[in-house]
């Protein structure tokens with residue numbers, strides 16, 4: 361292994377991210393989805409063939425195309441800015457100026473260092489300064505940024521930054537608690553561990569407001 365491979369492996373296993381922006385090239389969307397699927401299909405074929413798999417077997421025949429479509433259209437579909445949820449907001453006609461918390465939003469993402477799943481929950485909060493968003497919009501924003509090769513810290517920040525932009529306020533927070541299958545199923549195989557990341561904007565930097573948000577997350581919702 362060359363020195364730079366060793367260096368990158370180390371960064372990978374420590375899951376360090378140095379940038380809040382997904383490292384996309386400028387030409388990322390010059391190619392149509394169908395062209396990408398055709399190319400990735402060949403790449404997946406190549407990986408499986410190199411591993412010694414017999415791609416003429418009925419069970420494996422459809423795998424390269426299935427994986428290519430899943431990458432482009434589903435699990436990495438959130439790379440495409442055209443798929444970003446629309447930024448529509450409503451006036452806060454109820455004059456509800458307290459904290460609104462949407463908790464236990466399911467997160468399915470993919471670790472960009474190992475291309476293995478990150479599975480967990482996001483808890484998102486904001487305090488309206490006049491605008492509100494539909495509750496499902498918060499889920500859709502989480503899902504959009506999750507559907508990329510990701511780093512959990514970056515995902516947390518991207519969700520907060522997008523909601524700040526949509527709502528026109530700094531008073532936004534997000535906590536994500538997730539399991540990384542690259543940690544849980546391989547490497548040190550720590551099945552129980554999960555990773556918590558948090559980003560607190562504006563009023564949430566205040567100890568009391570932050571505590572209120574974290575207390576709501578702990579509430580056990582019965583219904």
Ligand SMILES: [Zn+2]
Nearest residue numbers: 471473474542
């Ligand atoms: Zn990983």
